Amino acid sequence: NQHINIGKEKPSRNGFVYVKNPHLDLMEEDILYHLDLGTKTHNLPAMFGDIKFVCVGGSPNRMKAFAEFMQKELGHEGEDNDVKDICPGTDRYSMYKVGPVLSISHGMGIPSISIMLHELIKLLHHAKCCDVTIIRIGTSGGLGVEPGSVVITDVAVDSFFKPQFEQVILDRVVTRSTELDQDLASELLECSRGIKDFPALMGHTMCTYDFYEGQGRLDGALCCFSNEKKLEYLKRAYNAGVRNIEMESTVFAAMCRLCGLKAAVVCVTLLNRLEGDQIKASHEVLAEYQRRPQQLIATLIKKRLELI
Ligand code: DUR
Numbered sequence: 001n002q003h004i005n006i007g008k009e010k011p012s013r014n015g016f017v018y019v020k021n022p023h024l025d026l027m028e029e030d031i032l033y034h035l036d037l038g039t040k041t042h043n044l045p046a047m048f049g050d051i052k053f054v055c056v057g058g059s060p061n062r063m064k065a066f067a068e069f070m071q072k073e074l075g076h077e078g079e080d081n082d083v084k085d086i087c088p089g090t091d092r093y094s095m096y097k098v099g100p101v102l103s104i105s106h107g108m109g110i111p112s113i114s115i116m117l118h119e120l121i122k123l124l125h126h127a128k129c130c131d132v133t134i135i136r137i138g139t140s141g142g143l144g145v146e147p148g149s150v151v152i153t154d155v156a157v158d159s160f161f162k163p164q165f166e167q168v169i170l171d172r173v174v175t176r177s178t179e180l181d182q183d184l185a186s187e188l189l190e191c192s193r194g195i196k197d198f199p200a201l202m203g204h205t206m207c208t209y210d211f212y213e214g215q216g217r218l219d220g221a222l223c224c225f226s227n228e229k230k231l232e233y234l235k236r237a238y239n240a241g242v243r244n245i246e247m248e249s250t251v252f253a254a255m256c257r258l259c260g261l262k263a264a265v266v267c268v269t270l271l272n273r274l275e276g277d278q279i280k281a282s283h284e285v286l287a288e289y290q291r292r293p294q295q296l297i298a299t300l301i302k303k304r305l306e307l308i
Helices: 022-026 044-048 060-073 110-126 182-193 227-239 249-258 283-304
Strands: 003-005 053-057 095-098 101-105 133-142 150-157 164-169 172-177 200-207 242-246 262-272
Touching: 044 110, 053 060, 053 110, 053 283, 060 095, 060 101, 060 283, 101 110, 110 249, 133 249, 133 283, 150 182, 150 242, 150 249, 150 283, 164 249, 172 249, 182 200, 182 262, 182 283, 200 249, 227 242, 242 262, 249 262, 262 283
Parallel strands: 003 172, 053 101, 053 133, 133 262, 150 200, 200 242
Antiparallel strands: 095 101, 133 242, 150 262, 164 172
């Protein structure tokens, strides 16, 4: 198999959301199958043209909670109080819109978020959105950090600690950069300093293809390595700058960068992987942890909209 690095692929910088696919121009209609939306069935510019912030996260319930939280924060609660799922025709992903903020779920892992991102990016493109900031808010396993800490990703790295995402396309391996927007990451860290008792730090985020063996866990249905080997690997990751581990950041960073979206990843850590594998905190504690990235993003959005 040939291994190619598309050096020609340059990020877009003029504010619009780009699709880098010549075939799309030749299509009469574009059906966004997993979102149950389309260019002929929906007026996408009217529905989505004003979007400036997109938040994505794994769980549909959490993304609904985020939309409800944003509704309160932005003072958008009216008579029509409920946030409504824009994609009720599909149970693959849920989507909510509150003013200029779109909140969408992406499921777990690279394949799931990648399908959603293809359709989301086309949606933003068809809607002629401009200057869009996109943030993944999620959960992760921490490395040498206190559980509940919020990690703002400076670079997303793969299991070899490299800042790249490899995708098999036809029968070749295409390597793409996973650089994120450094200014946005710094702005988020700055915002976090303004929130009382908010444990946040910047660090590398490692993205894997699995939750168990792929993250060096000893508690899966299969495991073929010792506790010593596990700790040796995780400590090497720590020394390479990794502070948390999740399953979506590399493809998220790679796709957003190429399509002109300023992207950030903000994940709370549910445990310290140097101390264990199982997530043992109570539901209440975990729920509180998961509100932390939401709080940070709400602060950033309100600052940007000059509401604070
Ligand atoms: N996640 C991990 N590892 C952890 C905790 C959370 O990958 O230790 C993220 C990624 C995935 C989901 O979407 O949460 C799995 O629980």
